[in-house]
Amino acid sequence: MNKNNISFFNEIKKYKMMCFFAFLNVFLILLDQFIKWVVESNMNLHDSFIVVSDFLRITYLQNYGAAFSILSGQKIILIIVTLLIISFLIVFVIKKQIKDLFYLISITMITSGGIGNLIDRIFRGYVVDYFDVTFWPFNDFAIFNFADCLVVVGTIIFVIKFIINEFVQNKNN
Numbered sequence: 001m002n003k004n005n006i007s008f009f010n011e012i013k014k015y016k017m018m019c020f021f022a023f024l025n026v027f028l029i030l031l032d033q034f035i036k037w038v039v040e041s042n043m044n045l046h047d048s049f050i051v052v053s054d055f056l057r058i059t060y061l062q063n064y065g066a067a068f069s070i071l072s073g074q075k076i077i078l079i080i081v082t083l084l085i086i087s088f089l090i091v092f093v094i095k096k097q098i099k100d101l102f103y104l105i106s107i108t109m110i111t112s113g114g115i116g117n118l119i120d121r122i123f124r125g126y127v128v129d130y131f132d133v134t135f136w137p138f139n140d141f142a143i144f145n146f147a148d149c150l151v152v153v154g155t156i157i158f159v160i161k162f163i164i165n166e167f168v169q170n171k172n173n
Contacts, residue, residue: 014097021093021104025112032116032147036128048132059132061143064125068142075121082118086111102161109154116147 039060048059065072089111098104120127129143 013099017097017099017104018094021098021108024105024108025115028109028112028150029116029119032112032145032150033119035130035146036116036120039130040128043130055133055135057132057134058130059143061129062124062126063129063143064127067144067148075125079118079121082114082121086114086118100161102157106154106158106161109150109157113147113150113154116150117145120147 039058043058043060045060045062048057050057063069063072065074066078071078089107092098093104093107098107117127127145127147129145129148131145131149132143133139133141
């Protein structure tokens with residue numbers, strides 16, 4: 001195979017990865033917004049119901065801050081910080097041409113979760129939270145949402161993949 005063919009196939013692979021990144025982002029953002037719409041449409045503020053006994057409740061809250069309500073009432077700061085982080089990650093994916101599926105999925109989860117909560121802050125003025133874990137040691141844990149789960153799980157996947165790449169694989173070289 002000559003260099004032109006290899007370059008062509010690399011371009012196709014890059015295009016497919018970018019399409020995957022865009023499609024998965026849109027899907028996860030729409031899913032997040034749909035869940036929040038269902039909660040807001042069917043529950044009154046502070047209403048709660050058991051999903052799994054002694055494990056999980058759905059409790060509708062409006063969060064005017066970030067995680068654990070920190071920076072409550074600082075909507076503009078939260079919007080700016082979120083936009084900066086999301087922009088950085090999107091540019092990172094495009095510029096670095098991320099081809100590793102784990103990195104791409106983790107960054108997609110982080111960006112879609114961030115965008116989901118950003119949409120809430122901009123259009124609702126607050127973030128809709130609803131997951132309320134009720135088992136020890138998390139029974140007093142903050143109520144959170146699907147977008148928060150995406151950001152946390154995406155970050156964990158990214159860190160694990162980074163550690164594996166930097167410490168385990170480099171040790172073998």
